Amino acid sequence: MTKTIWNKIAACHTGRVPAGEKQDTKKLIVEIATELIQQNGYQGFSYQDIATRLGIKKASIHYHFPKKEDLGMAVLSAYYQYILDWLSKYDLEKMTALEKMEVYFRFFSEPKMSCELGCPMNGFFSEAGSLPEVLREKLAWFEKWHLELVTQKVKEGVEKGEFKKRGAPEEQALFIIAATMGALNMAAESKNPAYYDTVVRQIIGSLVC
Amino acid sequence: MTKTIWNKIAACHTGRVPAGEKQDTKKLIVEIATELIQQNGYQGFSYQDIATRLGIKKASIHYHFPKKEDLGMAVLSAYYQYILDWLSKYDLEKMTALEKMEVYFRFFSEPKMSCELGCPMNGFFSEAGSLPEVLREKLAWFEKWHLELVTQKVKEGVEKGEFKKRGAPEEQALFIIAATMGALNMAAESKNPAYYDTVVRQIIGSLVC
DNA sequence: TCAAGCTTACCTACCAACAGGTAGGCTTGT
DNA sequence: ACAAGCCTACCTGTTGGTAGGTAAGCTTGA
Numbered sequence: 469m470t471k472t473i474w475n476k477i478a479a480c481h482t483g484r485v486p487a488g489e490k491q492d493t494k495k496l497i498v499e500i501a502t503e504l505i506q507q508n509g510y511q512g513f514s515y516q517d518i519a520t521r522l523g524i525k526k527a528s529i530h531y532h533f534p535k536k537e538d539l540g541m542a543v544l545s546a547y548y549q550y551i552l553d554w555l556s557k558y559d560l561e562k563m564t565a566l567e568k569m570e571v572y573f574r575f576f577s578e579p580k581m582s583c584e585l586g587c588p589m590n591g592f593f594s595e596a597g598s599l600p601e602v603l604r605e606k607l608a609w610f611e612k613w614h615l616e617l618v619t620q621k622v623k624e625g626v627e628k629g630e631f632k633k634r635g636a637p638e639e640q641a642l643f644i645i646a647a648t649m650g651a652l653n654m655a656a657e658s659k660n661p662a663y664y665d666t667v668v669r670q671i672i673g674s675l676v677c
Numbered sequence: 678m679t680k681t682i683w684n685k686i687a688a689c690h691t692g693r694v695p696a697g698e699k700q701d702t703k704k705l706i707v708e709i710a711t712e713l714i715q716q717n718g719y720q721g722f723s724y725q726d727i728a729t730r731l732g733i734k735k736a737s738i739h740y741h742f743p744k745k746e747d748l749g750m751a752v753l754s755a756y757y758q759y760i761l762d763w764l765s766k767y768d769l770e771k772m773t774a775l776e777k778m779e780v781y782f783r784f785f786s787e788p789k790m791s792c793e794l795g796c797p798m799n800g801f802f803s804e805a806g807s808l809p810e811v812l813r814e815k816l817a818w819f820e821k822w823h824l825e826l827v828t829q830k831v832k833e834g835v836e837k838g839e840f841k842k843r844g845a846p847e848e849q850a851l852f853i854i855a856a857t858m859g860a861l862n863m864a865a866e867s868k869n870p871a872y873y874d875t876v877v878r879q880i881i882g883s884l885v886c
Numbered sequence: 887t888c889a890a891g892c893t894t895a896c897c898t899a900c901c902a903a904c905a906g907g908t909a910g911g912c913t914t915g916t
Numbered sequence: 917a918c919a920a921g922c923c924t925a926c927c928t929g930t931t932g933g934t935a936g937g938t939a940a941g942c943t944t945g946a
Contacts, residue, residue: 736898
């Protein structure tokens with residue numbers, strides 16, 4: 469145990485982190501990568517950026533994520549998991565369809581994955597043409613999942629008479645997602661989170677009447 | 678005049694273009710840059726890409742646009758001009774507010790600046806964090822202009838009773854733009870232009886009732 | 887009229903910086 | 917002993933950008 473303390477002190481000098489914190493670095497890399505992708509897109513971040521921020525060397529990032537697309541995939545997976553965790557905090561069963569949609573909208577107002585930074589998806593989207601195949605596939609799958617999620621809520625709302633029906637639920641869902649993603653993009657670009665809130669109010673307004 | 682012909686023949690050998698076509702290359706560079714930005718974003722295109730496509734050398738691009746941000750600015754300016762030209766083809770004065778909005782939506786269905794490629798703006802948006810200052814400013818100005826344009830149409834539609842009123846016209850306009858841009862992004866990413874059409878129908882539906 | 891000199895539009899050849907990626911070595915906890 | 921986690925040192929390719937050269941066209945003045 470004293471050993472551990474000395475190791476930590478040594479780590480301050482050598483920059484080496486004791487094994488007890490071994491999972492930390494990997495998580496941190498993904499978090500920083502996510503942030504950089506939100507701000508600058510997939511091609512807009514480099515291993516060097518992350519290494520500098522973490523105070524370690526570039527080669528160490530390659531130890532955790534050999535190829536850049538490995539890290540890209542990890543970012544998408546972590547984001548997906550983050551959404552699932554976030555949704556599981558709420559007792560959706562007891563909610564009205566409108567309340568469920570409000571939970572959905574609130575997710576993007578979270579400080580971490582928020583309208584201040586833009587949805588990580590958007591960071592990939594606008595570079596879709598030059599993305600590695602494997603990332604494009606995962607992105608497409610993610611989009612499909614997203615669309616189904618929202619479609620289900622819309623369907624429920626229409627059936628319960630909470631939402632106005634305008635064409636197929638899937639079409640209404642697509643509309644909602646497009647507006648939400650667009651609003652996030654605009655809010656991030658102009659550094660004005662209020663844009664997002666405004667659009668969300670409009671979406672809800674158009675849903676309920 | 679025979680002189681000119683000989684020069685053209687010489688040009689075929691040397692790769693040099695006679696003065697009569699001097700504006701062509703510059704225009705072509707901007708067009709190709711626009712296309713590449715639509716597909717891959719601002720950082721996703723290089724002078725080398727353009728040079729290769731045009732069959733000239735990289736240094737020649739620098740002759741026309743010394744810095745990359747010069748070319749970026751030219752792309753934005755050309756896009757703005759393209760919109761103005763496009764709008765001027767229509768006799769907007771005689772149209773209803775709804776017809777005007779339909780003209781607006783149709784613009785993004787044009788093969789050149791279209792939902793198949795995504796709005797050039799989106800190519801810049803998602804990299805806003807790492808964009809040269811001068812480009813960010815122009816982009817912000819563009820957004821403001823865009824918002825005012827749509828706000829005016831919404832206002833008109835609401836006053837005439839064509840559109841349903843939901844909050845301030847500016848808020849409704851922001852909503853429309855967000856949905857439009859988001860739809861373009863999604864259509865481009867999934868290579869499915871139908872996404873855009875679906876969302877446009879939804880927007881119109883929510884506007885008129 | 888026609889040569890001198892400037893301009894346009896391209897070229898070759900280079901540069902420093904940085905990208906993603908690899909090989910191999912060191913220290914540490916178990 | 918050995919794997920985890922990080923390191924140094926290096927590789928190749930590409931980036932935006934620069935320097936200097938060249939062949940044509942354009943302009944001008946004797």
